[in-house]
Amino acid sequence: MRETTAYVAVDSDTPLTLHTIHRRDLRPDDVAVDVTFCGVCHSDLHDIHRPGNKPLVAGHEFVGTVAAIGAEVTRFQVGDAVAVGNIVDSCGTCTMCLAGQENYCEQFPTLTYGGRDRVDGTPTQGGYASEYIANEKFVYSLPDTLDPAGVAPLMCAGITVWEPLVRWNTGPGKTVGIVGLGGLGHLAVKFAHALGAHVVLFTTSEAKAAGARALGADEVIVSKDAAAMSAQANRFDLIIDTASAPHDLTPYIRALALDGTLCALGALGSMQFDPMALLIGRKSLASAGSGGTVGTQAMLDFCSERGIIADVEVLPARDVNLALERLERNDVRFRFALDMKQM
Amino acid sequence: MRETTAYVAVDSDTPLTLHTIHRRDLRPDDVAVDVTFCGVCHSDLHDIHRPGNKPLVAGHEFVGTVAAIGAEVTRFQVGDAVAVGNIVDSCGTCTMCLAGQENYCEQFPTLTYGGRDRVDGTPTQGGYASEYIANEKFVYSLPDTLDPAGVAPLMCAGITVWEPLVRWNTGPGKTVGIVGLGGLGHLAVKFAHALGAHVVLFTTSEAKAAGARALGADEVIVSKDAAAMSAQANRFDLIIDTASAPHDLTPYIRALALDGTLCALGALGSMQFDPMALLIGRKSLASAGSGGTVGTQAMLDFCSERGIIADVEVLPARDVNLALERLERNDVRFRFALDMKQM
Numbered sequence: 001m002r003e004t005t006a007y008v009a010v011d012s013d014t015p016l017t018l019h020t021i022h023r024r025d026l027r028p029d030d031v032a033v034d035v036t037f038c039g040v041c042h043s044d045l046h047d048i049h050r051p052g053n054k055p056l057v058a059g060h061e062f063v064g065t066v067a068a069i070g071a072e073v074t075r076f077q078v079g080d081a082v083a084v085g086n087i088v089d090s091c092g093t094c095t096m097c098l099a100g101q102e103n104y105c106e107q108f109p110t111l112t113y114g115g116r117d118r119v120d121g122t123p124t125q126g127g128y129a130s131e132y133i134a135n136e137k138f139v140y141s142l143p144d145t146l147d148p149a150g151v152a153p154l155m156c157a158g159i160t161v162w163e164p165l166v167r168w169n170t171g172p173g174k175t176v177g178i179v180g181l182g183g184l185g186h187l188a189v190k191f192a193h194a195l196g197a198h199v200v201l202f203t204t205s206e207a208k209a210a211g212a213r214a215l216g217a218d219e220v221i222v223s224k225d226a227a228a229m230s231a232q233a234n235r236f237d238l239i240i241d242t243a244s245a246p247h248d249l250t251p252y253i254r255a256l257a258l259d260g261t262l263c264a265l266g267a268l269g270s271m272q273f274d275p276m277a278l279l280i281g282r283k284s285l286a287s288a289g290s291g292g293t294v295g296t297q298a299m300l301d302f303c304s305e306r307g308i309i310a311d312v313e314v315l316p317a318r319d320v321n322l323a324l325e326r327l328e329r330n331d332v333r334f335r336f337a338l339d340m341k342q343m
Numbered sequence: 344m345r346e347t348t349a350y351v352a353v354d355s356d357t358p359l360t361l362h363t364i365h366r367r368d369l370r371p372d373d374v375a376v377d378v379t380f381c382g383v384c385h386s387d388l389h390d391i392h393r394p395g396n397k398p399l400v401a402g403h404e405f406v407g408t409v410a411a412i413g414a415e416v417t418r419f420q421v422g423d424a425v426a427v428g429n430i431v432d433s434c435g436t437c438t439m440c441l442a443g444q445e446n447y448c449e450q451f452p453t454l455t456y457g458g459r460d461r462v463d464g465t466p467t468q469g470g471y472a473s474e475y476i477a478n479e480k481f482v483y484s485l486p487d488t489l490d491p492a493g494v495a496p497l498m499c500a501g502i503t504v505w506e507p508l509v510r511w512n513t514g515p516g517k518t519v520g521i522v523g524l525g526g527l528g529h530l531a532v533k534f535a536h537a538l539g540a541h542v543v544l545f546t547t548s549e550a551k552a553a554g555a556r557a558l559g560a561d562e563v564i565v566s567k568d569a570a571a572m573s574a575q576a577n578r579f580d581l582i583i584d585t586a587s588a589p590h591d592l593t594p595y596i597r598a599l600a601l602d603g604t605l606c607a608l609g610a611l612g613s614m615q616f617d618p619m620a621l622l623i624g625r626k627s628l629a630s631a632g633s634g635g636t637v638g639t640q641a642m643l644d645f646c647s648e649r650g651i652i653a654d655v656e657v658l659p660a661r662d663v664n665l666a667l668e669r670l671e672r673n674d675v676r677f678r679f680a681l682d683m684k685q686m
Contacts, residue, residue: 094577095577095600095601096577096601096624099601101601101624101625104601104623104624104625106576106577163625164625167602167625233449234437234438234439234449257438258438258439258442258444258447259510261627264618268618268619268622269618270618271618273614275607275611275612275613275614275630276611278628278629278630279611279630279631279632280447280632281439281444281447282444282447282506282507282510282629282630282631283629283630284604284627284628284629285621285627285628285629286621286625286626286627286628287618287621287622287625287626288622288625289622289623
């Protein structure tokens with residue numbers, strides 16, 4: 001077993017504390033990653049506060065350097081800059097895995113933390129740690145032209161918006177709406193803009209308008225303005241809804257053009273909408289989550305080429321509890337990245 | 344004004360009775376249709392039994408012969424065989440109309456009955472009548488190789504399933520599920536088979552299996568069989584759900600392949616489903632209704648070429664109340680067509 005240090009949630013309602021934890025010895029196809037920056041995702045908060053499942057090390061969007069490799073690793077060498085997202089294994093044989101969409105593995109993918117290792121059955125523990133061990137298949141080359149702290153959130157927030165944008169053909173001539181300007185939304189605006197679409201941000205807060213335009217939004221609509229919302233009818237080829245609080249999807253469905261799609265990424269509990277809004281204009285309501293190996297590599301290649309990273313506020317890892325508190329009260333400009341060398 | 348005879352619902356709970364009604368004088372772009380066969384749609388039942396909106400003449404899928412034409416009609420001559428569906432006018436200028444999807448007209452299309460004429464504001468009265476007057480734009484040439492009684496239901500039931508089948512790329516190499524084997528479902532099976540897809544019928548009734556295969560279904564799944572339903576997971580590119588009774592859509596969403604679409608045509612009141620089923624596999628839930636002029640002509644051309652009509656039981660128009668009663672208790676093999684020459 002390998003020893004490493006990690007910020008551990010020992011229960012659901014006390015701050016994370018630094019502990020020594022054990023990682024598995026390297027398997028032939030494993031890579032040991034010396035973690036440098038780890039993003040702080042809303043899922044981390046959710047899983048830390050959720051009863052059960054403890055002790056837990058959160059963190060599933062991180063970058064680092066290869067510290068060691070297993071005997072059969074072919075894609076990486078010690079010293080390579082790498083990134084890891086929220087999935088670290090899958091069955092590898094189902095139709096979803098064969099399509100490179102391991103995130104939808106029929107046997108359920110192994111999550112980076114809070115999952116269960118497919119070989120030895122132990123719980124997986126995440127990237128709020130000095131070192132992480134992962135099968136090389138789920139380790140990606142970190143584009144060397146990009147600031148690594150800003151790459152970390154691409155591995156979860158980024159891929160979650162990238163895949164639906166690509167699947168629904170975002171590009172020149174398309175009008176794409178993005179609902180919400182948080183961790184996911186700000187990357188969706190950057191990506192949709194870089195892909196060549198006309199980008200409209202929907203936000204509850206007029207104060208976000210200038211920031212949204214700076215990120216690439218062509219227009220900003222305040223979603224609380226009913227008249228402004230009505231004026232959007234039958235306009236959008238695609239709307240990516242990143243808002244996590246429950247809300248009525250009907251105004252966004254009405255805003256879709258003929259054959260348009262609303263992809264709701266945040267509404268996992270229930271989806272409220274008027275079915276007639278779907279019917280009129282033959283519209284679709286979809287959802288999606290995370291991404292697969294093929295999409296993740298494509299996103300990193302695109303970001304490398306276009307110089308796109310997440311807008312992050314870097315905090316020393318020792319301030320992880322502050323980061324979680326501030327995230328909880330929405331006091332974050334898009335995403336925190338923890339500097340894991342400052343424990 | 345022109346006089347014609349029609350079966351009229353004078354209130355919501357007594358049988359239809361034969362009356363003389365008045366139609367408008369021909370406008371320059373109008374066609375007078377001598378109605379020969381009129382299909383009996385579930386919507387007819389619904390609108391007849393619905394309080395208000397009386398007196399009402401139902402019937403919105405019919406065929407006939409051109410009896411007279413307005414001065415500026417260019418597409419038809421007296422004596423031409425024609426068909427009319429459930430839409431007889433629209434604004435003509437919105438994006439939906441310009442796309443040939445007048446069924447989704449932003450100003451709402453004028454329905455064949457129960458609508459309001461866009462010129463004089465009078466209520467539209469339907470095809471359970473000897474004659475109907477319509478703008479030539481919403482009149483179609485009746486393919487002369489097809490039995491006209493079987494063409495009538497194509498104009499509503501047919502186009503309603505045709506458009507989603509085409510929009511979601513039904514063809515060779517695709518696996519398409521059809522839920523329900525009524526008026527819509529039996530045409531969906533025929534169309535999907537003729538378009539070259541592998542067709543699977545979902546039905547609550549095992550007794551329908553042989554009939555479904557005769558129509559073109561490659562497989563029949565009894566939807567009450569939970570094990571059989573589970574075995575369909577991640578398999579279908581498209582499922583067209585024609586069942587009108589409220590039901591949980593989740594098993595059908597689970598049956599979709601990666602990026603698949605469930606198009607629910609019957610569930611207009613509410614849609615029950617687990618949003619996580621949409622997320623896993625990036626699936627879409629859609630709806631659609633009726634069709635536009637472009638799709639309707641394409642469907643009629645396809646049916647003409649491939650010899651496809653609805654399976655109908657023809658009843659004399661004087662038995663219209665019997666037809667409605669039998670439809671209400673589901674005692675119909677796919678669709679009734681009323682012979683309007685037997686009043």
